[in-house]
Amino acid sequence: MALDLFASRRxxxxxxxxxxxxxxxxxxxxxxxxxxxxxxxxxxIAGVLGGLVWAxxxxxxxxxxxxxxxxxxxxGESMHRFDGLALFVCIAFVxxxxxxxxxxxxxxxxxxxxxxxxxxxxAIGSVVMLGIGIWVxxxxxxxxxxxxxxxxxxxxxxxxxxxxxLVQPLVASLVVLLxxxxxxxxxxRFTAEDDQNTNGAxxxxxxxAAGAN
Numbered sequence: 001m002a003l004d005l006f007a008s009r010r011x012x013x014x015x016x017x018x019x020x021x022x023x024x025x026x027x028x029x030x031x032x033x034x035x036x037x038x039x040x041x042x043x044x045i046a047g048v049l050g051g052l053v054w055a056x057x058x059x060x061x062x063x064x065x066x067x068x069x070x071x072x073x074x075x076g077e078s079m080h081r082f083d084g085l086a087l088f089v090c091i092a093f094v095x096x097x098x099x100x101x102x103x104x105x106x107x108x109x110x111x112x113x114x115x116x117x118x119x120x121x122x123a124i125g126s127v128v129m130l131g132i133g134i135w136v137x138x139x140x141x142x143x144x145x146x147x148x149x150x151x152x153x154x155x156x157x158x159x160x161x162x163x164x165x166l167v168q169p170l171v172a173s174l175v176v177l178l179x180x181x182x183x184x185x186x187x188x189r190f191t192a193e194d195d196q197n198t199n200g201a202x203x204x205x206x207x208x209a210a211g212a213n
Contacts, residue, residue, distance in 0.1 A: 032113040034109075035106075035114055035117050036116070036120070038103070038117070039117030039120070039121040040117065040121040040124055041121075042103065042121065043099055043118075043122055043124055043125030043128075044121070044124055044125055044128050046095050046098075046129075047095070047124070047125035047127070047129040047132065048132050050091045050125070050129040050132075050133075051129040051131070051132025051136065052132065052133075054084075054087055054088055054129065055132070055133045055134075055140065057087050058083065058084040058088075058133070058137060058157040059083055059084070059157065060154045062153070063154075063155060064152050064153075065149050065152075065153060081157075083157075084158070084159070088129075088130070088133070088164050089164060089167050092126055092164065092167040092171070093168070093171055095126075096122060096167065096168040096169070096172040097172075097175055099118065099121070099122065099125070099172060100118050100172045100175040100176045100179065101175065101179070103117070104176070104179050110183075114176075115173075115176050118173070118176050119173050121172075122168045122169040123165070123169045126164075126165045126166075126167070126169065127165060130164070130165060134158060134159075137156040137157050137158075138156045140156065141154055141155065141156040142156075143155060
C-alpha cells in the first residue's frame with residue numbers, strides 16, 4: 001500500500017515537472033510583444049483584404065435628383081443598404097472564426113496574451129476593413145458634383161451604424177473561449193511529445209512499483 005501511494009505521488013510530480021518544463025521552454029521562446037504584434041498584423045492584413053472584398057461585392061445605391069443637393073432612392077434601391085451591411089457582417093464573421101483558429105495553431109503562444117492579441121487585433125482589423133471598404137467603394141463610385149434635377153446618380157455603399165465593428169471582436173473572443181475550453185491541458189500548450197514522455201514515465205513508475213511488490 002505504501003509503495004503504491006509513493007508511486008502515485010511520484011507520478012503526479014513527474015507530470016507537474018513536465019508541464020512546468022514545457023511552459024518555461026515556450027515562454028522563453030515567445031515574447032508577449034511578438035504575440036501581440038503578430039495577432040494585430042495578421043488581423044490588419046485580413047482587414048485590408050476583407051475591405052477590398054466588401055467594396056467589390058457591396059451594391060451601390062441609385063438616387064433620382066429631386067432638387068440640387070436632394071435625392072430620392074429609386075424603388076428597391078434602399079434594400080442595398082441592408083445588402084452592404086449583411087455582406088460586412090458575413091466577412092467579419094468569417095474573419096472572426098478563421099483568424100483565432102489560425103493563431104491558436106501557434107502552440108507556443110497560447111495563453112492570456114494570445115487572447116488579448118486576438119481581441120485587439122480583431123477590433124483593429126474590423127476598423128481597417130470598414131475604412132478600406134468605404135474608401136475603395138468611394139473611388140469606384142465617385143460622388144457626382146451638382147447633378148441636374150431629374151438625373152439618376154449612383155452613390156457608393158456605406159453604413160448607418162458603427163455597431164458592425166463589434167461583430168468580429170465578439171466572434172473572435174467566443175472562438176478563443178471555445179478553443180481554450182476544449183483544450184484538455186491545463187497550460188494549453190502540452191504537445192503530443194510531452195504526452196508520450198509522461199506516458200513513458202507513468203509506465204516506468206508502474207513497472208517499478210510492480211517489481212517492488
